[in-house]
Amino acid sequence: MAKQIKVASEGLNFYYGEFKALDNITLEFEEHQVTALIGPSGCGKSTYLRCINRMNDLIPGTRVEGRLTLGNEDIYAPGLDVVALRRRIGMVFQKPNPFPKTIFENVAYGLRVNGVRDKQAIEQQVVESLRRAALWDEVKDRLHSSALGLSGGQQQRLCIARALAVEPEVVLMDEPASALDPIATQKIEDLIHELKKNFTIIIVTHSMQQAARVSDRTAFFYMGRLIEVDRTKTMFTQPKNKQTEDYITGRFG
Amino acid sequence: MEQRAHFHKKLEELKMQVLRMAALSEKAVYNSIKSYLEYNSDLAEDVIMGDIEINDLENAIDRFNLELLALDQPMAKDLRSIVGAMRITMNLERLGDEAVNLAHRALFLSTRPPLPYNQKMEQLTETSKKMLASALKSFVEEDVKLAEQVCAMDNEADELSLKILKQYINDMVTESRIVERGVHAIMAARHLERVGDLATNVAETVIFIVEGENVKHRCRG
């Protein structure tokens, strides 16, 4: 079976004003795979992630060069519907950020924004998304109480359910477990293994062990550049580049 | 900035322990060869008694390796160094066993009249000592070239051992009174050849640690 490339960047440069934060990044993401982006703080992982669903558009004075594609479509094509793009490419952030609404409404939110009115369809999708986010059993009896009453780990899984509700093709995760305790982290990691059956996942993590545990491929960034990308198994046993080796063995960072 | 200074200190400590064990195994092999060539039963007994220390050290290093794997979750070369240390200590322990085996042959032969002189046997002792010394040096210095030379020498040891076998068979055919001694000498040659094999395993592991290439069962010509 030929591998399907879901997202690809080619010669991608990104600038915050004069500052070049990404330098010539060429990288492909296969469908139904988890790719981890690792590298020292400030190397451009989040910037790269935000390019993929055009979150950087919101920051004034920024500029993109090169090409980014979702399937065959150019993500930066003029006139592209950015809201529709973000429906296809969901995002989960470092800190869980549920809305101050009920659990149900948090998950239903994206559907309503996208114009779904059918009450039954919404209900079905909320349940399905909570199940996929491995949260259903814990919240099924209190769907209409406030999301803010959930624990941090539950809130993060709720945010994942919210991202999944609109049936995205790609899910971007920026250090999704860094604010969570070890048990909640484990739940998120297990969840990632499940989710890749249906979604393509790109995850930024500062934990090498986490990258090793959850991803199929790992890309190492350093100072705005892509230094090495390979199968995770190879990256963590036999990296080819000396900088990668030094970083993942903790000799710098 | 060094992020894992404490862990890397422990890795150095691991290497020191492996080197300590290597020194003991090498000494055992050297002394067993000396006891064999010189019919020295005291030295042979020393080798046999000394094996306990090698075994104990292997156990200690095993525990240390497990601890490092469980607590520090090493990666890349650090991971290979630990897996490599496990393989090397396993081979060092077997080297100790071969030294003991050879020492038993020496003990037996020390109670009998000498066998006809066999120049190839002396050559084999030199070859296996050299292979072992080079293998250990390649580990200390992470010298892949030297490790490859050890692998290349393995054939030489095998051929010598075969020639020794043939020669002792000839000797035994012409002189049946030496059969018992001859069999012990043939076994001794076999132990020396094993020393070469185990040294080759160590050398292959050095290549694995440094380059990540698994050359097991491949680098022998």
Ligand SMILES: Nc1ncnc2c1ncn2[C@@H]1O[C@H](COP(=O)(O)OP(=O)(O)O)[C@@H](O)[C@H]1O
């Ligand atoms: N909004 C911004 N404005 C200006 N510079 C930024 C902004 N966000 C990030 N940067 C800079 O871009 C570089 C990459 O940052 P980031 O993508 O957040 O790195 P990472 O996620 O790998 O820690 C850093 O030098 C950072 O200071």
Ligand SMILES: [Mg+2]
């Ligand atoms: Mg970041």
